[in-house]
Amino acid sequence: xxxxxxxFRRAPARIITSVLALALALGAMGVFAIPAVASSSLxxxxxxxxMANIVFDTTDSGAIDMASVVESVPGxxxxxxxxxxxxxxxxxxxxxxxxxxxxxxxxxxDVISAxxxxxxxxxxxxxxxxxxxxxGDVIIATAPDGHQTNLIVVxxxxxxxxxxxxxxxxxxxxxxxxxxxxGANHVVVRATDTSGDSLRxxxxxVRERLAADGVTLTDLxxxxxxxxxxxxSEITQVSTLIGFLGIVAGLVALVLLGSTTNTLxxxxxxEAAVMRALGARNRPLRRRLRRLAVTIAAVAVVIGLPLGVLxxxxxxxxxxxxxxxxxxxxxxxxxxxxVSAVFAIAGAALxxxxxxxxxxxxxLATALRDRDGSPFGRRRAERFVAGTRLGGLxxxxxxxxxxxxxxxxxxxxxxxxxAVAALLIIASLATTVNAFNASxxxxxxxxxRTTASGNGLDIGGDTIAxxxxxxxxxxxxxxxxxxxxxxxxxxxxxxxxxxMIDRRVDSGAWLTDGRNVVVxxxxxxxxxxxxxxxxxVRIATGTVTYHVVGFHRLQGRTLFLDIxxxxxxxxxxxxxxxxxxxxxxxxxxxxxxxTTTYLDDFxxxxxxxxxxLLIFGxxxxxxxxxxxxxxxxxxxxxxxxxxxxxAAIRAIGGRSRQVMHVVSAELLPLAAIGVLAGVAAGYFxxxxxxxxxxxxxxxDIGFVFAGRAIPAVTATVVLxxxxxxxxxxxxxxxxxxxxxxxxxx
Amino acid sequence: xxxxPPEMRLERTTPPLVVATDLTRRWGKGPTAxxxxxxxxxxxxxxxxxxxxxxxGSGKSTLGALLAGIDRPxxxxxxxxxxxxxxxxxxxxxxxRGGNVGIVFQNFHLLPTLDARxxxxxxxxxxxxxxxRRDRRARSLDAxxxxxxxxxxxxxxxxLSGGEQQRVAxxxxxxxxxxxxxxxxxxxxxDQESGSAVFELLIGxxxxxxxxxxxxxxxxxxxxxxxxxxxxxxxIVSSGAQ
Numbered sequence: 011x012x013x014x015x016x017x018f019r020r021a022p023a024r025i026i027t028s029v030l031a032l033a034l035a036l037g038a039m040g041v042f043a044i045p046a047v048a049s050s051s052l053x054x055x056x057x058x059x060x061m062a063n064i065v066f067d068t069t070d071s072g073a074i075d076m077a078s079v080v081e082s083v084p085g086x087x088x089x090x091x092x093x094x095x096x097x098x099x100x101x102x103x104x105x106x107x108x109x110x111x112x113x114x115x116x117x118x119x120d121v122i123s124a125x126x127x128x129x130x131x132x133x134x135x136x137x138x139x140x141x142x143x144x145x146g147d148v149i150i151a152t153a154p155d156g157h158q159t160n161l162i163v164v165x166x167x168x169x170x171x172x173x174x175x176x177x178x179x180x181x182x183x184x185x186x187x188x189x190x191x192x193g194a195n196h197v198v199v200r201a202t203d204t205s206g207d208s209l210r211x212x213x214x215x216v217r218e219r220l221a222a223d224g225v226t227l228t229d230l231x232x233x234x235x236x237x238x239x240x241x242x243s244e245i246t247q248v249s250t251l252i253g254f255l256g257i258v259a260g261l262v263a264l265v266l267l268g269s270t271t272n273t274l275x276x277x278x279x280x281e282a283a284v285m286r287a288l289g290a291r292n293r294p295l296r297r298r299l300r301r302l303a304v305t306i307a308a309v310a311v312v313i314g315l316p317l318g319v320l321x322x323x324x325x326x327x328x329x330x331x332x333x334x335x336x337x338x339x340x341x342x343x344x345x346x347x348x349v350s351a352v353f354a355i356a357g358a359a360l361x362x363x364x365x366x367x368x369x370x371x372x373x374l375a376t377a378l379r380d381r382d383g384s385p386f387g388r389r390r391a392e393r394f395v396a397g398t399r400l401g402g403l404x405x406x407x408x409x410x411x412x413x414x415x416x417x418x419x420x421x422x423x424x425x426x427x428x429a430v431a432a433l434l435i436i437a438s439l440a441t442t443v444n445a446f447n448a449s450x451x452x453x454x455x456x457x458x459r460t461t462a463s464g465n466g467l468d469i470g471g472d473t474i475a476x477x478x479x480x481x482x483x484x485x486x487x488x489x490x491x492x493x494x495x496x497x498x499x500x501x502x503x504x505x506x507x508x509x510m511i512d513r514r515v516d517s518g519a520w521l522t523d524g525r526n527v528v529v530x531x532x533x534x535x536x537x538x539x540x541x542x543x544x545x546x547v548r549i550a551t552g553t554v555t556y557h558v559v560g561f562h563r564l565q566g567r568t569l570f571l572d573i574x575x576x577x578x579x580x581x582x583x584x585x586x587x588x589x590x591x592x593x594x595x596x597x598x599x600x601x602x603x604x605t606t607t608y609l610d611d612f613x614x615x616x617x618x619x620x621x622x623l624l625i626f627g628x629x630x631x632x633x634x635x636x637x638x639x640x641x642x643x644x645x646x647x648x649x650x651x652x653x654x655x656x657a658a659i660r661a662i663g664g665r666s667r668q669v670m671h672v673v674s675a676e677l678l679p680l681a682a683i684g685v686l687a688g689v690a691a692g693y694f695x696x697x698x699x700x701x702x703x704x705x706x707x708x709x710d711i712g713f714v715f716a717g718r719a720i721p722a723v724t725a726t727v728v729l730x731x732x733x734x735x736x737x738x739x740x741x742x743x744x745x746x747x748x749x750x751x752x753x754x755x
Numbered sequence: 756x757x758x759x760p761p762e763m764r765l766e767r768t769t770p771p772l773v774v775a776t777d778l779t780r781r782w783g784k785g786p787t788a789x790x791x792x793x794x795x796x797x798x799x800x801x802x803x804x805x806x807x808x809x810x811x812g813s814g815k816s817t818l819g820a821l822l823a824g825i826d827r828p829x830x831x832x833x834x835x836x837x838x839x840x841x842x843x844x845x846x847x848x849x850x851x852r853g854g855n856v857g858i859v860f861q862n863f864h865l866l867p868t869l870d871a872r873x874x875x876x877x878x879x880x881x882x883x884x885x886x887x888r889r890d891r892r893a894r895s896l897d898a899x900x901x902x903x904x905x906x907x908x909x910x911x912x913x914x915l916s917g918g919e920q921q922r923v924a925x926x927x928x929x930x931x932x933x934x935x936x937x938x939x940x941x942x943x944x945x946d947q948e949s950g951s952a953v954f955e956l957l958i959g960x961x962x963x964x965x966x967x968x969x970x971x972x973x974x975x976x977x978x979x980x981x982x983x984x985x986x987x988x989x990x991i992v993s994s995g996a997q
Contacts, residue, residue, distance in 0.1 A: 385867060385913040386867045386868050386911060386913060387867075387911040387913050387914060388913075396868070396870065396911055402880070403869065403873055403876060403877045403880055404877075406868070406869065406873065407866055407868045407869055410868035410869075411868050414867075414868060654864065655866055655867070657864075658864040658865070658866060659866070659877070659881070660825075660849055661823075661825050661852065661858050661860075661864070662852070662853065662858065662877065662878045662881055662882075662927065663849055663850065663852045663853020663854065663878065663881035663882050663931075664849060664853075664881050665845075665846045665849045665850060666845065666846060666849075667846075668881065743845065746820075746825065746826045746827060747820075747825035747826065748816075748817070748820035748823075748825045748826035749826070751825070751860065751862075751864060752816070
């Protein structure tokens with residue numbers, strides 16, 4: 011420690027920069043902890059709320075006691091029947107507010123708790139999730155039949171399953187009255203065996219058992235295996251992306267650790283030589299040098315680990331609040347902390363060992379004579395550049411120095427590369443998400459999309475006819491969820507001659523009636539579906555088989571088929587659950603439903619995208635700051651090491667700008683190489699991230715590289731380097747030439 | 756052996772090249788302040804060879820640094836060839852150094868990445884930005900020839916002996932034809948033979964009208980200067996012609 015203090019007194023700014031940069035790099039590695047932090051927070055809440063493992067949407071259970079029926083199925087531990095209905099809340103364009111009616115005091119499944127106010131105890135009272143309304147407010151709920159009911163908000167709260175959603179909870183009777191049903195239409199289940207396969211088996215058994223009583227499922231059951239959260243897979247995807255940026259931060263940390271440690275040891279070449287000359291043996295000398303590097307790494311660890319915990323928790327909190335409205339407590343990923351600490355200390359020891367060995371292997375006479383222990387001209391590459399006569403004298407000196415101090419040069423290139431790559435990956439994410447969103451909407455022609463409020467196909471054939479008469483551009487459709495080959499897919503039932511989507515196909519033909527389907531091209535390619543294949547798709551009512559006739563360019567995992575076929579397969583021929591229209595308003599005759607326009611959907615995606623980009627922007631900023639600090643630190647050390655050389659230039663008449671010329675002539679080519687490498691790394695890194703998402707999601711996202719950001723990134727790097735160089739030279743110039751030169755003697 | 760060319764005596768009658776008045780250099784403030792040069796008054800004539808001697812820490816190197824314009828006095832005035840150099844800005848002082856002063860250091864301070872000729876040429880480039888590359892090269896080769904190193908012009912500093920490196924440093928100092936050369940312990944790192952050769956070079960420069968100030972511990976060499984200035988504790992304790 012004493013050695014560390016001596017070192018600190020010798021060059022405080024340099025040590026502080028190195029320690030801070032290393033600490034920040036270690037802190038940035040904390041982003042690796044985000045998946046663990048987010049998952050553990052979600053799972054803690056899921057456990058505390060006894061979150062359901064299987065959730066069923068059903069038709070009206072009527073007089074039967076659905077909870078008891080479901081509980082009689084093997085594998086079901088507890089079941090709770092609920093009534094669920096989407097209600098309008100006054101604003102014509104507002105999304106429907108799901109109203110969940112249940113026994114609120116029942117704590118066996120999905121415990122409902124109030125964070126403020128209280129749970130509803132009387133009919134007409136509701137508890138709402140945060141942001142929906144305040145305690146004491148009155149919500150005018152419009153039922154699917156247009157009937158309006160006043161609901162008094164008595165509390166704010168909810169349960170983990172609905173985290174991040176706008177939902178209202180009421181007594182069972184309040185919801186059944188509004189939904190116009192006699193029994194329940196939603197059942198939440200906790201299973202005895204929560205593995206994925208077992209939950210699926212149990213779900214099938216429940217479907218069959220309910221069908222025996224005349225109750226059919228209206229949606230694919232949601233299964234939540236092993237205490238996970240339904241949204242966890244999405245969080246994991248975001249976390250994967252964060253992890254990629256964490257890798258960049260880790261690489262920067264690695265380069266920084268290597269260059270800082272190497273510098274610390276190398277500049278002690280002469281000191282070590284003096285000690286060797288006085289009789290010190292190599293082994294204790296190496297140990298001493300190693301200890302110095304390890305001490306600095308340890309100090310960085312002490313600062314960096316809490317910083318890492320802070321960074322990971324702040325970002326995890328941003329992610330959780332944005333996607334789930336959950337404010338998690340502080341969580342710590344011990345493995346990430348341990349790995350980061352071991353990485354820093356073992357890495358420093360390893361690099362220091364190599365550097366110390368090099369330093370103690372230099373012939374004593376050479377080490378005593380030469381300040382840096384490695385005079386220019388010994389290596390072949392140095393002799394080669396010494397023979398070149400390109401550029402002016404100052405440019406030559408700069409080039410030769412870059413070759414001479416190659417590890418420093420490589421470190422600067424690597425750090426600029428990391429910063430540029432991080433910036434371009436972030437920018438490319440933005441352009442890709444933009445392009446994806448645009449292409450997601452591009453084939454569609456509707457201007458409004460009006461959805462049904464209840465479970466299943468709530469828009470009956472008798473409702474559809476007058477709607478279409480009033481608005482000839484209106485078209486009924488079905489949007490539902492299915493499953494193919496373990497992938498959740500969107501099934502869209504359309505009239506075969508629909509005008510709501512561009513029917514041109516990438517291959518094969520557009521659908522006709524019957525069991526023909528068209529599959530989105532990207533998904534088909536990822537899962538190996540060919541035109542002409544028959545595919546088995548799991549839907550709410552069971553497994554059905556369709557014949558693939560074509561591929562469509564729509565991105566995502568989508569399957570288009572004839573609306574009549576799908577309605578029949580879902581057990582309600584002639585019905586629909588969505589009405590598309592070329593008009594941007596709610597079609598007449600559809601009471602209590604919610605219309606979203608193209609612009610609504612687009613801006614909703616836009617705000618989500620902005621939130622995601624904000625999160626990545628923060629991480630990118632951390633990485634860029636680390637890289638910037640690392641470049642500053644490397645450059646400061648570079649100028650510091652060469653202060654005598656620069657002082658000699660000043661002594662023979664060189665002005666500040668000429669010294670700056672040498673610094674920039676050395677730095678800018680390195681920065682240029684870093685920018686080029688960073689552009690390549692940014693391109694391939696972004697591509698790899700998107701391809702990993704495409705593989706993980708079996709969709710065709712398409713990668714749009716943010717090439718337009720290159721000039722701005724290049725300008726930032728160049729200006730940043732010049733600024734850092736200028737500040738360093740200016741700082742060095744404050745000392746008189748004589749004083750600097752004297753210190754070399 | 757006393758070497759005192761006749762032209763040196765003639766120069767003493769002309770206005771002095773260097774006029775230092777009450778020149779002071781200290782570091783820090785208060786009781787812990789270190790005094791390098793303490794109220795020194797000194798005049799050095801044109802074409803004069805002056806040796807500054809004194810024990811370590813007597814302030815002779817500090818005085819040399821002040822006269823060479825690589826350090827600034829904290830008090831007093833310093834006029835070199837009619838220019839009040841203590842009042843020049845950093846960049847103007849640098850420009851002035853390039854055109855008016857040649858400096859030879861004990862540790863040579865050659866740029867390690869430039870070869871001998873390039874090191875000398877750099878001084879020309881910094882002093883005279885308008886000189887063509889061909890002119891710069893010719894002048895630097897001439898200077899190297901003067902010190903007998905034209906055959907080793909393409910050698911890097913590490914490929915030269917200490918004496919040769921110091922001769923390159925002398926070539927670098929003289930290539931701009933400065934009015935004043937300040938040599939701080941120019942022979943301190945050299946063996947006797949190499950040291951003598953370097954000193955002979957400096958004496959030769961005096962013959963061309965250049966003023967040379969040599970800071971040395973070597974009494975034998977000092978005796979060859981036209982005037983010897985002795986320093987102790989930052990002050991001049993004696994100054995006399997040989």
